[in-house]
Amino acid sequence: MQRAAALVWRGCGPRTPSSWGRSQSSAAAEASAVLKVRPERSRRERILTLESMNPQVKAVEYAVRGPIVLKAGEIELELQRLSSSQWPLGGAGSSACVLFPQVMALCTYPNLLDSPSFPEDAKKRARRILQACGGNSLGSYSASQGVNCIREDVAAYITGGMRRACGPDNIYLTTGASDGISTILKILVSGGGKSRTGVMIPIPQYPLYSAVISELDAIQVNYYLDEENCWALNVNELRRAVQEAKDHCDPKVLCIINPGNPTGQVQSRKCIEDVIHFAWEEKLFLLADEVYQDNVYSPDCRFHSFKKVLYEMGPEYSSNVELASFHSTSKGYMGECGYRGGYMEVINLHPEIKGQLVKLLSVRLCPPVSGQAAMDIVVNPPVAGEESFEQFSREKESVLGNLAKKAKLTEDLFNQVPGIHCNPLQGAMYAFPRIFIPAKAVEAAQAHQMAPDMFYCMKLLEETGICVVPGSGFGQREGTYHFRMTILPPVEKLKTVLQKVKDFHINFLENYA
Amino acid sequence: MQRAAALVWRGCGPRTPSSWGRSQSSAAAEASAVLKVRPERSRRERILTLESMNPQVKAVEYAVRGPIVLKAGEIELELQRLSSSQWPLGGAGSSACVLFPQVMALCTYPNLLDSPSFPEDAKKRARRILQACGGNSLGSYSASQGVNCIREDVAAYITGGMRRACGPDNIYLTTGASDGISTILKILVSGGGKSRTGVMIPIPQYPLYSAVISELDAIQVNYYLDEENCWALNVNELRRAVQEAKDHCDPKVLCIINPGNPTGQVQSRKCIEDVIHFAWEEKLFLLADEVYQDNVYSPDCRFHSFKKVLYEMGPEYSSNVELASFHSTSKGYMGECGYRGGYMEVINLHPEIKGQLVKLLSVRLCPPVSGQAAMDIVVNPPVAGEESFEQFSREKESVLGNLAKKAKLTEDLFNQVPGIHCNPLQGAMYAFPRIFIPAKAVEAAQAHQMAPDMFYCMKLLEETGICVVPGSGFGQREGTYHFRMTILPPVEKLKTVLQKVKDFHINFLENYA
Known part of the structure; x- marks a missing residue:
């Protein structure tokens, strides 16, 4: 909710x-x-x-x-x-999509798998998740990167959306998207004085970014969204910001929030291409915060993921631009934010850095396994023919x-x-x-x-x-x-x-x- | 598990x-x-x-x-x-104490509150937790410090254990104990060069400590546990360590793990008094990692909490020594580590720092609400007269x-x-x-x-x-x-x-x- x-x-x-x-x-x-x-x-x-x-x-x-x-x-x-x-999406005490608490309850208390009052596809999902969990339980630690089969489901979800393979090795389950964003920034920040890492963020921004930049003692580099133009991102403004920043820091990271928070704009495909080209040109590591990807309302707007556009721009971009993108259980049409589920997908991350990332994540042992299960439900919605499909479709459309x-x-x-x-x-x-x-x-x-x-x-x-x-x-x-x-x-x-x-x-x- | x-x-x-x-x-x-x-x-x-x-x-x-x-x-x-x-405490697929998954399932899917197959005291616990949750759901964000009534239950649990009032204002629910430990260390570390914060840790230690100290670029100050003497903590060794450290840093924090991880020793009351006196004398902020407080096996050992001993030492200590102590859902006799539940209690923390702490915690919005609910079950076990009491007592004793x-x-x-x-x-x-x-x-x-x-x-x-x-x-x-x-x-x-x-x-x- x-x-x-x-x-x-x-x-x-x-x-x-x-x-x-x-x-x-x-x-x-x-x-x-x-x-x-x-x-x-x-x-x-x-x-x-x-x-x-x-x-x-x-x-x-x-x-x-x-x-x-x-x-x-x-x-x-x-x-x-x-x-x-x-104002939970589904009204007080109930979830937006009933399949969600059903699967979660089955995972939480597997004795319920014998109960006739749960639909078969909910049981199937719960069994699959439990089989992949240590001790067949949400109460065991998981691998630090997240439960294997859930990362596979995330990869399949991304693959389905862009018809291009995504490997589960590139998926890291996180404690909400905030955790993923601050973890990758923690790894990225380095240097002192004029070579301290600069992190470009939109203004207006979601204040997680400025908070983490401050915690890490990195340099915040502002680029302004164009309010007169529906808060669009203008690449000339990125260019201005990066040039000015080079005087006092080393701009290394470009953060994008699409759809925007708090500004709600949805970036056009053309704009995303321009941003990717700019990142390629300026050698910037891209962070794409895409937690609102299912929340697009204007009939003339469509969500395009940075990864999809990156791959469509051809091999010079798709094999060079370093990108981390983020999703969450907290938004969309389920809005189950209390479980703190999320994932990060990385593209072109150096294998040694992947090792460093797993090491860093392992210090906190693992993300909440219940949040991981929640993420699985979000990326694995019912399909036609499954018992829950019709009700789920109605609920989703309604929300x-x-x-x-x-x-x-x-x-x-x-x-x-x-x-x-x-x-x-x-x-x-x-x-x-x-x-x-x-x-x-x-x-x-x-x-x-x-x-x-x-x-x-x-x-x-x-x-x-x-x-x-x-x-x-x-x-x-x-x-x-x-x-x-x-x-x-x-x-x-x-x-x-x-x-x-x-x-x-x-x-x-x-x-x- | x-x-x-x-x-x-x-x-x-x-x-x-x-x-x-x-x-x-x-x-x-x-x-x-x-x-x-x-x-x-x-x-x-x-x-x-x-x-x-x-x-x-x-x-x-x-x-x-x-x-x-x-x-x-x-x-x-x-x-x-x-x-x-x-090796979950309760065997694969089942929990050590059945009350745990029952309450969690009821919280997860409140429709089950109408089911006759759950004991009344499980339902009572679930209703109490849900009433305190936003939208009456584990799926909503909670306050950053944690759900109010759960912090009250933690405070009552601590009060009961030491017969001395503990206020819920001093309780912070966390994403496992690791999160609390790294958060308070993050606030504590400051200074540069010779005035960089030194953090004293036992050797052998649980490597969370060295990892966080490294992340924060703080100075690790080792004190050695006495292997010849059952891994006891010797205050003379603390004194040696702090004196040597003063040459190159500002020792400000003393971390204690009791019972020890990986060494398993249980500190005597006398030893804890000595440590507290030492911290008072040397003006050290105490961190007491007490996640194994329910896991004491030697018949001649008893767990004493640092807070209890601190209060029993009289007002000079109890109103001056700054202490943060930690507990978790991951150990004890439930061992529900996947939910990432935990709490931190702070003593004598400056009110302004409490504000800073809430601010810092709020950047990550809130700990997983399911982990908070799990913590509530740990600190709120059945009492005589409740339906689950006998089975629970058997299970606990068995584990x-x-x-x-x-x-x-x-x-x-x-x-x-x-x-x-x-x-x-x-x-x-x-x-x-x-x-x-x-x-x-x-x-x-x-x-x-x-x-x-x-x-x-x-x-x-x-x-x-x-x-x-x-x-x-x-x-x-x-x-x-x-x-x-x-x-x-x-x-x-x-x-x-x-x-x-x-x-x-x-x-x-x-x-x-």
């Missing part, structure tokens, strides 16, 4: 009362409590403090779960979780049809509001509208030591209970403001949310006119 | 055909294949190579899944996985009784072999016997460019199919040799294994006399 991480409405969001927004006051409270009880002894200076900690970790920013979401968590606690707090409807609805409604402009939501699961913030509101934000869009989003949360993430957390051109909002709530709720945002915005413009 | 990661006998071990032991030959094979197909074009130099990669990652060593285990994987493939390849029997059996049998000495296996799941390697064998190993114990273990694998991990992967005093072997196989199999090791060893001594 897909949890609405970015939109929290009347009670949603992380449940942690810890907060890096509130830390100073609670530190003070704790210190005074200590003093109260034992006034004769003061606390020694601590070993681990903001001053002594890892400065790269301190520099990490992660807006998707930042102050706004923490504030929403507090409001949620106040409201005692009275109302529905999540994706609904998302497409909500994508259009959101775009249309935002564009009716004066001072809001929203590009088409071609894919993924978010709107990233541009918002006009009047000069007086910018001043008020400065007075509160907040970014203007953070100020806007905080007001929105306080006044309406709707939680969206400010654009500054994803990056945006200076002087422009945005927010990211998920389109996961059910249609009627989404309409209410959009209406409330509209009313709030009009009111906000008036207040700060 | 516990998979026997370290002992691989006739077909066991990671299933990956990738290997960092075989990388050069396959690189050559791949290169020649390319040349054969397209002789007119040579491959361009790759971007990511052993030379250009992250040198810290290259320096990582991880013996538990190193060349020996990979070789075992190859042998396994040859044998077509004909024989039982794992732990069997492990104790096998611990004694292994020690006794090894000590009958000339040239092998084995300390008592007080706890954990391994034997780490010292082996005598004759000078001629050391020479033969050098001729093969292998460590002598690696040479020994490779011979053992080739001649008997038994896979054990050489002591050099864990660290050992120079000139001494060991291997780590798990005691997880069923008693009869274990006897056969031990007999084969004995025969092999006697033969080995004769061959290289």
